[in-house]
Amino acid sequence: MMKKKSLQGSNIQLSHGSGGIQSQILITELFYKHLKGSIVGMGEDAGIGEIKNKMAISTDGYTISPLFFPGGDIGKLAVCGSCNDIAMMGAKAKYLTASFMIEEGFLIKDLEKILESFSKYLKESGAKLISGDTKVLPKGALDKIFITTTAFGEVLYPNLSAFKIPEDTAILLSGDIGDHGAIIYSTREGIDLQSNLQSDCALLYPMLQPLFENDIKIYALRDATRGGIAGVLNEWANASNIGITIEENKLPIKDEVKGICELLGFEAYNLANEGMCVLSIAKEDSKKALEILHKTQNGKNAQMIGYTHNHHPKSVILQTDYGSKRFLEYPSGELLPRIC
Structure with missing residues (x-):
């Protein structure tokens, strides 16, 4: 045998x-x-x-x-x-x-x-x-x-599209910006953060399901992976021929991520996430959407960060903490290879 x-x-x-x-x-x-x-x-x-x-x-x-x-x-x-x-x-x-x-x-x-x-x-x-x-x-x-x-x-929730976003919608983030990109870079380069910062990698459907079940009017969703929110928002502005304005003081960014960006000259808007998404939602539903998201594990830090409009089509405008405005461009170059 x-x-x-x-x-x-x-x-x-x-x-x-x-x-x-x-x-x-x-x-x-x-x-x-x-x-x-x-x-x-x-x-x-x-x-x-x-x-x-x-x-x-x-x-x-x-x-x-x-x-x-x-x-x-x-x-x-x-x-x-x-x-x-x-x-x-x-x-x-x-x-x-x-x-x-x-x-x-x-x-x-x-x-x-x-x-x-x-x-x-x-x-x-x-x-x-x-x-x-x-x-x-x-x-x-x-x-x-x-x-x-x-x-x-x-x-189960049809008709979501980056090509069908109208003006005057609310732009929401489901969580903090740049956690995944920041932790991957710091781990790879041996940077000792002395913090509890982790990748936000997570399944997003459980967070979104209650939005679908409560008939929240959603026009588009996008997980902010490579290119971060800067990539997502510019894709949307170009695909739907709209302008998007976001307010810097409403962007949820951890201090550890800000520190890595300041140290290495990055912008948090370009850093990848793997458990956060950007949402385009009817303005009248934005408050209810935030209330629902805040009750979920991955949406507890959700924020409304801006809105869509018909000014400066195909552009994303960042309203800074200092009261000035600038265009938030597509990320360029090889910022963080191998983040996913």
Whole structure:
């Protein structure tokens, strides 16, 4: 009788991606171990699912450095990122696909930590993993590990669009600016903040669901990832041919984030978030929207920061603390590589 083989060694080897017995051992003893109960079509060539109404679909690749950071890791990021993207279209994630590209020599204990986190937030999202793939590449062919996820969800709040924002709407932020970008940069560069600052990486649908259920009139949503709120607001101004004015003294920014920006010459408006979104909401619903958001875990620091108008179309105007005004431009250059 052949002795059952088990996962051995402390590092990923090329044989773990060969499709042979080592691949099966990696998948069954590591991936299935942590994803048990969250997989559709386990062991088949494809998972079969069903969505009855309109779908939102989003694919994204995650290559963050460092892989582990205060408030999260690449596994959490890969689930939250794609689920959040379809939440911005009014959809709740139902299925997720995932591709893991792993460098030869990657520590198995680190892969297990990532899978534990991936599984935790997949379960929290309520979505099922409907399809997955694992590849092992030779050392030097990629940087440690890349994860690509695709989220599929049923659209429960339709007609959200960056191209349909009218004038005279309220612009809200669901939380503080720049937490993710600031902590990734400081961790990577070894800056000792001596604070409790963490990435804001989180699933956003639970925060948005009560807005959808209370018939708040929402025109557009966007999670402020790469490019921060400056990127989002400029995209909206250009897509809908409107002007947007925001007030600097209403922007929620932690002191630690301000300190990093002052130290390194960054603007917080350009820094990424992974658990905060920008909302365009009918002005008459803005007060109620804030009341609802403030009752949620991720929306407790939500603020109304500005409004849309027909002056200076395709422009974003920042009204400063000193009473002056300036254009808030699109972020340019390579500010923070590998933040997601």
